[in-house]
Amino acid sequence: MLAQTLIVASAAIVLLLGSLHLLYTFFSDKFVPRDAALTAHMQRVSPAITRQTTLWRAWVGFNASHSLGAMLFGALYGYLGLLHLPMLLDAPLLLAIGLLFLGAMLLLAQRYWFRIPLVGIGLALLLFAVGTALLLA
Numbered sequence: 001m002l003a004q005t006l007i008v009a010s011a012a013i014v015l016l017l018g019s020l021h022l023l024y025t026f027f028s029d030k031f032v033p034r035d036a037a038l039t040a041h042m043q044r045v046s047p048a049i050t051r052q053t054t055l056w057r058a059w060v061g062f063n064a065s066h067s068l069g070a071m072l073f074g075a076l077y078g079y080l081g082l083l084h085l086p087m088l089l090d091a092p093l094l095l096a097i098g099l100l101f102l103g104a105m106l107l108l109a110q111r112y113w114f115r116i117p118l119v120g121i122g123l124a125l126l127l128f129a130v131g132t133a134l135l136l137a
Contacts (some may be wrong), residue, residue, distance in 0.1 A: 002010025
């Protein structure tokens with residue numbers, strides 16, 4: 001079924017992006033500022049909300065939790081799309097939540113991120129939206 005393939009492909013894209021983001025967070029320097037002095041400063045300074053962490057630790061934690069959210073979306077909708085498609089059909093709220101999540105991620109990508117996540121999330125949203133429309137038709 002085409003709707004199923006599109007929803008699963010959308011989920012796979014988001015799962016891949018989230019997984020790469022998590023790997024880059026912990027096993028690369030891709031999210032380290034180009035300015036070494038800024039990195040050192042982030043490792044010393046606390047945010048206004050608390051002195052129990054530093055901006056650097058918060059930065060790493062935010063990147064990791066962001067990754068986990070994308071991975072959860074991809075795993076959940078991939079699983080439902082592959083093995084429980086009737087459940088998605090019987091629960092249009094889950095489809096709406098998926099569309100809203102991807103739409104919000106696309107807005108964040110447009111405003112704050114760069115081209116690769118923007119294109120990936122845009123494609124995932126398109127596939128999910130078309131799959132949802134076909135599923136509900």
